[in-house]
Amino acid sequence: MIVVKYYDGVCEANMSTADKCDVSVCANCGKEGCNLKSCMACKLVKYCSRECQIAHRSQHKKECRRRAAELHDEELFKQPPPLYEDCPICFLKMPADHSGRQYFLCCGKFICSGCTYAPVYDNQGNKVDSQKCPFCRTAFPKTTEEIVKRTMKRVEGGDVRAMYNQGNYYKDGIMGFPQDYAKALELFHRAAELGCAEAYNSIGYAYSNGQGVEQDTKKAEHYYELAAIRGDISARHTLGHIEGNAGNLKRALKHFRIAVQSGENESLERIKWLPIHKWACNKRRVHKSITYISSIFERY
Numbered sequence: 001m002i003v004v005k006y007y008d009g010v011c012e013a014n015m016s017t018a019d020k021c022d023v024s025v026c027a028n029c030g031k032e033g034c035n036l037k038s039c040m041a042c043k044l045v046k047y048c049s050r051e052c053q054i055a056h057r058s059q060h061k062k063e064c065r066r067r068a069a070e071l072h073d074e075e076l077f078k079q080p081p082p083l084y085e086d087c088p089i090c091f092l093k094m095p096a097d098h099s100g101r102q103y104f105l106c107c108g109k110f111i112c113s114g115c116t117y118a119p120v121y122d123n124q125g126n127k128v129d130s131q132k133c134p135f136c137r138t139a140f141p142k143t144t145e146e147i148v149k150r151t152m153k154r155v156e157g158g159d160v161r162a163m164y165n166q167g168n169y170y171k172d173g174i175m176g177f178p179q180d181y182a183k184a185l186e187l188f189h190r191a192a193e194l195g196c197a198e199a200y201n202s203i204g205y206a207y208s209n210g211q212g213v214e215q216d217t218k219k220a221e222h223y224y225e226l227a228a229i230r231g232d233i234s235a236r237h238t239l240g241h242i243e244g245n246a247g248n249l250k251r252a253l254k255h256f257r258i259a260v261q262s263g264e265n266e267s268l269e270r271i272k273w274l275p276i277h278k279w280a281c282n283k284r285r286v287h288k289s290i291t292y293i294s295s296i297f298e299r300y
């Protein structure tokens, strides 16, 4: 079969090679040509060779950084896609709050809490506590061992959520797993590479708290951003706090607004306090510690 290509309505056969390609000019030496390589960071200029790019660096650096930062912000402040698909039973939007959904190890599905707790009736109309997955009807695991066994099986099958959950078991040292930050991070990285936004958030948290890695606020922020771009609301909220505390109120507002649009309430509260964000943040911390201390006293 002969494939005839058309460029702007002109048949390929009637065009010279120069017409067919995107002719551009090297920003350093001025040489014209096809397929010049763009500067990866800013995509503003093109070069004929690596040498030309290096030679042009000092002139280009300032503009390149400005445009690269612009491109980064464009991506960062875009409203992200919802983190979860609609509930597979009722087809309603999955609630943003984690108490509004549940993960099922049997079929690897997230199901909204409404469908999870909806009463199930038998043929006679009697309410029964089915103890089965509302989607695939597999009986709930009864022991911790069974949960772990099902998790491991799903991890082997490449289930991203199961990987993330196992990472959390290692992080917290629960479900019979020893506390091991290195193993937790390994699982978080694996899950993150497969597209788990929450795993990126957990890596960010590990860097900001020095869990299994050296504390590094820059790296933490980088991972929070990766999580937020992929729709993690908690990371988005954290970024709002980071920008607010740094005095960048406009950027903080942008983050909080995106979080609110994704369905998070706490960020709405934060927007109210934005003009005095740092003060409100500290006051909240003081308030939190007072509540904590008084709760300890109440126990005795």
Ligand SMILES: [Zn+2]
Residues within 6 Å of the ligand: 026, 027, 028, 029, 030, 031, 047, 048, 049, 052
């Ligand atoms: Zn050149």
Ligand SMILES: [Zn+2]
Residues within 6 Å of the ligand: 039, 040, 041, 042, 043, 044, 045, 060, 063, 064, 065
């Ligand atoms: Zn550049």
Ligand SMILES: [Zn+2]
Residues within 6 Å of the ligand: 087, 088, 089, 090, 091, 092, 111, 112, 113, 114, 115, 116
């Ligand atoms: Zn549902």
Ligand SMILES: [Zn+2]
Residues within 6 Å of the ligand: 104, 105, 106, 107, 108, 109, 133, 134, 135, 136, 137, 138
């Ligand atoms: Zn199921």
